[in-house]
Amino acid sequence: MSVQIVEPRAAEPAPTPQFPLDQWYVAGFSWELKDKPIGRTFLNKPIVLFRTLEGDFCALENRCCHRALPLSDGTVEEGGIRCGYHGLLFDGTGRCIDIPGQTKIPGKAIVPAYHIREQDQILWIWFGSSSDSEPSFEPPQYDVHSSGRYLFDGDVYHYDAPWQLVHDNLMDLSHLGYVHLRTIGGNAKVHMNAEMKVEAGDEWVRVVRHMPGSTPPPTYTAAFPFKGEVDRWQEIEFHVNHLRIWSGAADAGTCDLNDPNRGGFHMKGFHGVTPETETTCHYFWSVATNPVRDPEETKQKVIEQSKMTFDEDKVVIESQYKNMLRFGDRPMIDIHVDVGPNRARKIVEKLKAHS
Ligand code: FES
Ligand SMILES: [Fe+2]
Known part of the structure; x- marks a missing residue:
């Protein structure tokens, strides 16, 4: 009678979770x-x-x-x-x-x-990575909501699209000149050619774009008495659970775009993106501004325009995802504006692997 020797099986590696945990x-x-x-x-x-x-x-x-x-x-x-x-x-x-x-x-x-x-x-x-996991750090602070320097409001959107498509969209603001012409857009070429700097740490990515000498877009002129051309900035900071986007403009030549205390018109966006499932997510946004006249009325205008802007993004992203499903795993190409979004994706992958 032959004896079958059963080799001990190597322990199966734990599957990578669908989302970063802890x-x-x-x-x-x-x-x-x-x-x-x-x-x-x-x-x-x-x-x-x-x-x-x-x-x-x-x-x-x-x-x-x-x-x-x-x-x-x-x-x-x-x-x-x-x-x-x-x-x-x-x-x-x-x-x-x-x-x-x-x-x-x-x-x-x-x-x-x-x-x-x-x-x-x-x-x-x-x-947490286990049911009894205790938080090992505190949630981030967001003093834009509590400093008293800004007026703000926000809303909650539900997306029929995976959370990382929302990250991609927020990390790459070159789409403003195509998707948001009615609100915060502006000249598409100026956006695509904006001077862009990308920096990254272990768990964050920062994209800074400067557009000196631009024409202010409709939301900006509705909210601020610009004299003519403006110097615009966008500073986008990615963290796995939220993004902070500081955009704004000052009359051309009146401020240093690298000065953290610069004046002009500010829009500070908080964007919490939380997966609901692998294919759907919640989008929690607030927009804060610093009106120089008619504060409440100006804030309302900025919020209305922000809603219009984020509605436009939702249409694009959900349509993009539907088409991705329709075409399956077809490869996509990268262009110069994808550096920031791709860095963010790497961070999510790394955090998933460490969960
Ligand atoms: S009390 Fe009966 S279902 Fe909750
Ligand atoms: Fe957008």
Whole structure:
């Protein structure tokens, strides 16, 4: 009788996660959460977000452990969130603290809770590489929202496209002259020929573009009394969970485009891009500005124009993704404007591999 010797199998390497883990991701803005819960899926995990009556922000798995109704269909009340089916009440740690008509609460009556933090009116949620992972650092600060120097507003968009297509779009502002002619665009050639500098660190990329002697685009002239031609700048900073884009302009020849305290018209954009699934994402944006006259009215104008701009991006990106699906894995070429987006993609790959 022959004996079959079975070689011990080498341990299978753990599969690379779909998204970088052990990271804070944007879950929303503080002003969105008033007295009602919000259900959102992040990184394939359905989550309910709510604010307790005491004002604390909470994030739980969006599934009641009794009969699986989404907790986001329930109500926020004293003590936590009450399921909208049979009334179980869960506190912010996910523990059931009340079962109507029953005094004994089973030990298993608990739903998973996630770490959530509010920082400068942005809500950040932690997704760790294991279910008990504790945050190893704090979420980023964004003092544009809290310094009092800017007026701002924002919104939340849902994208039927993978999150990295939104990164690509934000990292490469050469598309302004083609996609955003009605708002923040301007001459396409000036954009394509802008002087561009790309710098990168381990977990960030920075793209700086200067366009001296440009014609100010419609959003700029609506918001600021420019005298004629302007010197424009765009500074884009990529981080895995958000981008910061500082763009603006000053009357030509009146400021040093490298001076961090330069004057002129400013638009400071916060862009939180959080994967919902592999093929969809959430886009949380705010735009801040420094009006010199009619502050509220000017801010409203800038926000309206920003909405129009981001609506235009959404149309392009979702159409691009539909076509990518239609054509499958066909190769794409790179051009000079792709240096920044490609660097950002490398960082995401590296962080995924280290998760
Ligand atoms: S499904 Fe939530 S209480 Fe029954
Ligand atoms: Fe755009």
